[in-house]
Amino acid sequence: MALARLVDVHTHLYLPRYAQMLRSRNSVPRILTSTRDGKPDDRLLILDHEPSGGRPVGPQYWDREEKLKFMNAHGIDLSVVSSANPWLDFLPASEAKTLASQLNEDLEQYCSDSPLLSPSLKRLYGFGLLPLVPEISTDALVQTIEQISKLSHLKGIIMGTRGVGKGLDDEALDPVWAALETAGLVVFLHPHYGVDEKAWGDKNNGHVLPLALGFPFETTIATTRLILAGVFDRFPSLRLLLAHSGGALPQLSSRLASCIDHDPVVASRLKHDARWYLGKLYFDAVAYGPEELGFVSDVIARSERFETGSSASAGTPVDRALGSRRMLFGTDHPFFPPLQSTEKWRSVVENLQAIDTVAGWGQAEKDGVRGGNALALFNLG
Amino acid sequence: MALARLVDVHTHLYLPRYAQMLRSRNSVPRILTSTRDGKPDDRLLILDHEPSGGRPVGPQYWDREEKLKFMNAHGIDLSVVSSANPWLDFLPASEAKTLASQLNEDLEQYCSDSPLLSPSLKRLYGFGLLPLVPEISTDALVQTIEQISKLSHLKGIIMGTRGVGKGLDDEALDPVWAALETAGLVVFLHPHYGVDEKAWGDKNNGHVLPLALGFPFETTIATTRLILAGVFDRFPSLRLLLAHSGGALPQLSSRLASCIDHDPVVASRLKHDARWYLGKLYFDAVAYGPEELGFVSDVIARSERFETGSSASAGTPVDRALGSRRMLFGTDHPFFPPLQSTEKWRSVVENLQAIDTVAGWGQAEKDGVRGGNALALFNLG
Incomplete structure (x- = not known):
């Protein structure tokens, strides 16, 4: 039996070149350089009204030794590391294009120089960046995909939800989905914008509402818009990995299917019941609880029922083990550091404990979610 | 053994007085009276940019015979019927106060005149209305609660998420929560506003995105803000029933707990881990799938683990049957009518089938969710 590996598919960095750019900026997103009691006290400001003066930022964001x-x-x-939000979303198209290309080369270097895990594996691989900004040309995006597909340690791309033009569901992106599908690159869909902050009210709840709710809402909206736009009907081999276990999409997927079925505008638009598409997606296991993971697993497993309609074989028990194959461990490092300094991060321990205690998963399923599924998805091993 | 009853706790109406008021208005919300091919073709417009010219509206909204x-x-x-959104949210305070009082009397009449189900039970009971608008005085709200508690067929109130002043988490509402708790009225929390429509993009997806995602997001945000404001710490006997199975709150609850634990602003504010509060809430079973219902049931059942902290007894299997006791069948009638006319509504059939096929629920749990839990919650029987 092969040794069961632990693989982190949701772990971020700011490459030194990117951090330098953030330091040079006068508006959000930026790194504010300052000192407190004679020590560096740099702060990261990535949201418009960052609570608490921004988050402490330091070498854990850019230093490979800290990651290791x-x-x-x-x-x-x-x-499999990825740039943290907000990526290149805020830059003019030409600058975004140049920087994407440089950062992809930087990340390839970051990974290819990393220690060996086995004779054939490094310890670090990466998701590249596309210059996905409203004014960019499709050609520029496709060129960057070609660049990434030639960098042997980059196994996918990370993508925000803003898209080009009118969003990720804009047909202008079809050549991009086609190129990603052809290149076999995994698309890691990750939130940054949340929803309009007016929803959070006036009370000071720190980062809780935008992070706990806004982030997963954003991923849910973006993925639903992709489903409704028929992207998965047109690009059935596209491999999309959803951050934070798909946000709220699993829990709202039967409601979504029902709303589609009851709405004359969309009722006959898609090839399948909405729930079918969830079985074609990949979900990180960053949900912090075993019941959440078990449920996501059920939702993936049940998707086959819905290939030909909404009422087929309802009531057949789902094979929760089957659903686990599309779920992958992640940490969200370097975010969610412990409030008190500890060797092991509670956020990581909780996610590992959650995987380990999902009812109905045997050792094979747990090993898969811990690492085996990632090695298969990224063709590593 | 008592006969197992089927009880609908999520079913709406516009009382004739309310429908009349909507017909008299020139701006949303309104009922637009018109004819098509010589027949009445009234349309309900309750959202700012109602797709498809509004929803067909007719006697199923106000005629008791249609409900029966x-x-x-x-x-x-x-x-247990309730006024449909947007209630009185859009009215000036004095008008809202007067109309709430009249509509509560109307609803009492609507229910008390309804057929007998048994010598001691009618077929219709109701949720009253509060004049919950920003300029209202707390006294006026408490007076309306007193009115409702004297109307013997009204067993609770339905409430939107707008609240007074700064929202439902405004401390100005504390006397209202106290009065509701004392009166033993169930608070049915129901969405109307969704989230900022910019999130839905430009494509025409009918009502799907605001209904399938916006509604549950709104309920999730409102309930989370109530938790964060300590409302359930201060009013532990408050009975809150969440529409649409709590929206996305169950699936995001461990993430919420983790975000709270990692945020210095709120980490030590609450008496319990966030997940504990979900076990004090009630959830309708309007989620359209057995896996969703089973998961909500798990989340309720696991809440006891979190009374004293976040890591107690992790890994102990949850008793899914236990969680079912706080879940209650609903239909959302007269919304989600079938696109083709049929005797039985698909939306209702799917919710009943979902209850009937939850893995791990025995007949007692299914009977409870179908009606027994509602009879107990509303003290009917």
């Missing part, structure tokens, strides 16, 4: 130290402390064998 | 006909067609023994 974190991996070692938590028994993580291999990480 | 619908109940009979679906085997529903008893309904």
Whole structure:
């Protein structure tokens, strides 16, 4: 039996070139350089009204040694790292294009120089960046995909939800989905914008509402808009990995199917019941509870029922084990650091404990979610 | 063994007085009276940019005979009816106060004149209305609660998420929560506003995005803000029933707990881990799928683990049956009518089938969710 690996598919960095750019800026997103009691006290401001003066930011965001130290402390064998939000979303198209290309080369270097995990595997692989800004040309995006597909340690791309033109559901992106599908690159869909902050009210609840609710809402909206736009009907081999276990999409998927079925505008638009598409997606296991993970697993497993309609074989028990194959461990490092300094991060321990205690998953399923599924998805091993 | 009743706790109406008021208006919300091919073709416009020219509206919204006909067609023994959104949210305070009082009397009449289900039970009970608008005085709200508590067929109130002043988490509402708690009235929390429509993009997806996602997001945000404001710490006997199975709150509850634990602003504010509060809430079973219902049931059942902290007894299997006791069948009538005319509504059939096929629920749990839990919650029987 092969050794069960622990693979982190949701782990972020700001490459030094990117951090430098954030330091040079006068408006959000930026890194505010300052000192407190004679020590560096840099702050990261990535949201428009960042509570608490911004988040402490330091070498854990850009220093590869810090990433490896974190991996070692938590028994993580291999990480597929990605740039943290807000990526290049705020830049003019030409600058975004140039910087994407440079950062992709930087990330390839960051990974290819990393320690060996086995004779054929490094410890670090990466998701590249596209210059996905409203004014960009499709050609520029396709060129960047071609660049990434030639960088052997980059196994996918990370993408925000803003898209080009009118959003991710804009048909202008069809050549991009086609190129990603052809290149076999995994698309990691990750939130940044949340929803309009007026929803959070006036009370000071720190980052809780935008992070706990706004982030997953954003991923849910973006994925639903992709489903409704028929993107998965047109690009059935596209491999989309959803951050934070798909946000609220699993829990709202039967309601979504029902709303579609009852709305004359969309009732006959799609090839399948909405729930069918969830079985074609991949979900990280960053949900912090075993019941959540088990449920996501059920929703993936049940999707086959809905290939030919909404009422087929309702009531047949789902095979929760089957659903686990599209779920992958992640940490969200370096976000959610412990409030008190500890060797092991509580956010990581909770996610590992959640995987370990899902009712109905055997050792094979747990090993799969911990790492086996990621090695298969990224063709590593 | 007592006969297992089917009780609908999520079923709406516009009382004739309210419908008349909507017809007299020149701006949303309104009923637009018109004819098509010589027949009445009235349209309901309740959202700012109502797609498809508004929804067909007719006697199913205000005629008690239509409600009873619908109940009979679906085997529903008893309904606890509530005014449909947007209630009185859009009215000036004095008008809202007067109309609330009149509509509560109207609803009492609507229910008390309804047929007998048994010597001690009618077929219709109701949720009253509060004049919950920003300029209202707390005294006026408490007076309306006193009125409702004297109307013997009104068993609770339905409430939107707008609240007074700064929202439902405004401390100005504390006397209202106290009065509701004392009166033993169930608070049915129901969405109307969704989230900012910019999130839905430019494509015409009918009502799907605001209904399938916006509605549950709104309920999730409102309930989370109530938790964060300590309302359930201060009013532990308040009985809150969440529309649409709590929206996305169950699936995001462990993430919420983790975000709270990692945020210095709120980490030590609440008496319990966020997940504990979900076990004090009630959830309708309007989620359209058995996996969703089973998951909500798990989340309720696991809440006891979190009374004293976040990591107590993780890994202990949850008793899904236990969680079912706070879940209650609903239809959302007269919304989600079938696109083709049929005797039985698909939306209702799917919700009944979902209850009937939840893995791990025995007949007692299914009977409870179908009606027993509602009879107990509303003290009917």
